[in-house]
Amino acid sequence: MPPDAPDAIIRFDSVSKYFGEFQVLKSIDFKAASGERIVVCGPSGSGKSTLIRCINGLESYQSGVITVDGVQIGQSVAALRKVRDQVGMVFQQFNLFPHLTVLENLMLGPTRARRLDPAQARAIAMKYLERVRIPEQAGKYPRQLSGGQQQRVAIARSLCMEPRIMLFDEPTSALDPEMINEVLDVMVELAGTGMTMIVVTHEMGFARKVADRMVFMDHGEIVETAPPEEFFTAPKSARCKDFLQKILNH
């Protein structure tokens, strides 16, 4: 999207973040339009996770401004709550609540944060469990499910908050190969609903199919950003070429 498009739902203006002395994000400028699907890639340690974790305030930042849906992050706890109401997140390690059943995992946010009554929360939970195609697992505990099923529960758990933005941090990296597709299929379907999605992944087939725009990060910087066809066929920077060669030929 053009740099000054008015309807950016996520905006980074010169954002820098440090872990102690170490600068993880180097003056990042980044925007995502509402409904845009962005795939972020780059070498391990380049700051991809940190970047998306800043969007829902799981990481703080030291300079610049991050605005999500018009709310500036880092101003107040109330502002952060407002942002988190709008932003779902899916983790590499699923992070389901092990002491709660699948249904309870899904209902916790709706009942406690959205203040819905249990009947409503249950209806929403079942709706999204059906969306990720495992309604029959509602009464089970996370450890009774396969990795692919757990990650789909995690996606459903985020969707139950009915967010406008979904963040995915390497959602298939911890999965056995035969389970990757069941999760990617759910994500492709979600992409078709107009959800704003920021996905950190090295699944380039998924990226080609779904992404409106690719973002390549290295050493805490956004080195290159381009539509997928251009990104994959004519990467500009040497670093990006090098990276693509490595992951496409593994």
Next chain:
Amino acid sequence: MARFLLVMLAFTLSACSANWGWYVVNPQTKAGWTNLSFLLSGLKYTVLLSLTAILISIVVGLLVALPGLSSNRAMRTASRIYVELVRAVPILVLILWVYYGLPQLTGLTISVFWAGVIALALSDSAFEAEIFRAGIQSIAKGQYEAAYSVSLNYTDTMRYVILPQAIRRILPALGNQLVYMLKMSSLVSVIGMQELTRKANELVVTEYRPLEIYTVLVLEYLVLILIVSAGVRWLERRMQTDERA
């Protein structure tokens, strides 16, 4: 296990039976029965005292542990100081101080029971705080992140996500504390609490049979604690089943 211990004990005792005078607690004689029920009548207070104290100490321990995990340095220091100070005072000293000292300080009189409860709870709370701190720290960071991501606030995150998992993990340690509390409650006898140990002491003064009476006392604690341990293990199993595959 319990039966084996009792048989062993009976065997050892009868082997050197020269000076035994079990008549003093023989339930078949009227006097023996009276003595025995006198000894057992302390049970109610031992149990009541220990349970009340442990409940309070768990609550106080949690309230001390949470600031100890805060990112705020002053809160962490305050929690640390509480734990170090309270842990440094011997329980017996705390009992004496609360019963004889505290009323002078506050102008309020305090019953033996509540003095005992306060002293035991205070003393135990430092250990409970350490147990909770370790338990909470053992929960993966991803659990907080997932809770925050579905917009839960700190209180709900602790209440619905972190503490339920932490408590399952620290249940054995909490069980140990309860056993420890039951034993330490015997110290409250020094200020006149009519619990098991006090009853035994009083009976020894009138009957002059310390060996038999204190042996009964040992058995009373032994049985009580074996029952409590079994209860805690049952609870542990129950709480774990729902997490298992």
